[in-house]
Amino acid sequence: MxxxxxxxxxxxxxxxxxxxxxxxxxxxxxxxxxxxxxxxxxxxxxxxxxxxxxxxxxxDLRTIVLDVPTQDLITRDNVSVKVNAVVYFRVIDPKMAIINVENYLEATSQLSQTTLRSVLGQHELDELLSARDELNKDLQGILDMHTDNWGIKIANVEIKHVDLDDSMVRALARQAEAERSRRAKVIHATGELEASKKLMEAAEILNQSPNAIQLRYLQTLTEIANDRTSTIVFPLPIDLVDKVKSIANKHHE
Known part of the structure; x- marks a missing residue:
C-alpha cells in the first residue's frame, strides 16, 4: 500500500x-x-x-485578417447601400491586448463595423465608388487611433464591395447613358463650330475671286452629275456663260 x-x-x-x-x-x-x-x-x-x-x-503576434460583415448604410445623398470590408491588424503589445480589453478580436470586429457605417455614411455614393483609396486611409486612421490603447496596430483597411439595389443600378445606368449622350452632342457641336469657321474662311477666299466661284460651281455640277440615281434640278446663274467665255479667252491668249 x-x-x-x-x-x-x-x-x-x-x-x-x-x-x-x-x-x-x-x-x-x-x-x-x-x-x-x-x-x-x-x-x-x-x-x-x-x-x-x-x-x-x-x-499570437502574426497579422490577423478580419472580414467585416456586410453593413447596411445610407450615404449622405440618401442612397441605401451594402458595404463590406477587410481589416488587417496585429498585436504589438501583448500585455495591453490582454489586460485592457476582454477579447481584442471581438472588440476590433465590432469597432470596425460601427466605424465602417459612421465614416462611409458621411460620404456620397460617387465617393464610395471612385475614391476608395482615400476612404480606406480614413478608416485605417480612425481604427488605429481607437485600438492604440489595446496594443493593436491596424495595418490596412480595404473596402471590398459596394452593393446597390436593382433600382439604383438602373438609375446609374440611365445617368451614364445620359452623360455619354451629352458628351456626344458636345463633340458634334464642337465639330459643327469648327466646320462653320472653315467654311466662312473658304467663302471669304472665294468671294475675293469671282472666277474661282464659278469654277467651284462647275465642279459641284460635275460631282452631282456622276450620281445617276436621282434627277437634280440645279439653278444656273445667268452670267455663268459669260464667265466661262472669259476664262476660255484668257487661256487662248
Missing amino acids: ITYTLATVIVLVLALIISMFRVLREYERAVVFLLGRFYEVKGPGLIIIIPIIQQMVRV
Whole structure:
C-alpha cells in the first residue's frame, strides 16, 4: 500500500514538473500572471510556468485578417447601400491586448463595423465608388487611433464591395447613358463650330475671286452629275456663260 502511494506521488510530481515547461513559437508570446497580478511577458522558446500560482495567456503576434460583415448604410445623398470590408491588424503589445480589453478580436470586429457605417455614411455614393483609396486611409486612421490603447496596430483597411439595389443600378445606368449622350452632342457641336469657321474662311477666299466661284460651281455640277440615281434640278446663274467665255479667252491668249 505504501509503495502504491509513493508511486502515485512520484507520478504526480513528475506530471507537475513536466507541466511547468511550455514551448512558444517564434510568433507567440505568453502574458504571465502571478497570483492574479501581471508578472511579465515571456517567449518565444522554452518558458517555465509555476503551477497554481502562475497562469499564462498565449498571444499570437502574426497579422490577423478580419472580414467585416456586410453593413447596411445610407450615404449622405440618401442612397441605401451594402458595404463590406477587410481589416488587417496585429498585436504589438501583448500585455495591453490582454489586460485592457476582454477579447481584442471581438472588440476590433465590432469597432470596425460601427466605424465602417459612421465614416462611409458621411460620404456620397460617387465617393464610395471612385475614391476608395482615400476612404480606406480614413478608416485605417480612425481604427488605429481607437485600438492604440489595446496594443493593436491596424495595418490596412480595404473596402471590398459596394452593393446597390436593382433600382439604383438602373438609375446609374440611365445617368451614364445620359452623360455619354451629352458628351456626344458636345463633340458634334464642337465639330459643327469648327466646320462653320472653315467654311466662312473658304467663302471669304472665294468671294475675293469671282472666277474661282464659278469654277467651284462647275465642279459641284460635275460631282452631282456622276450620281445617276436621282434627277437634280440645279439653278444656273445667268452670267455663268459669260464667265466661262472669259476664262476660255484668257487661256487662248
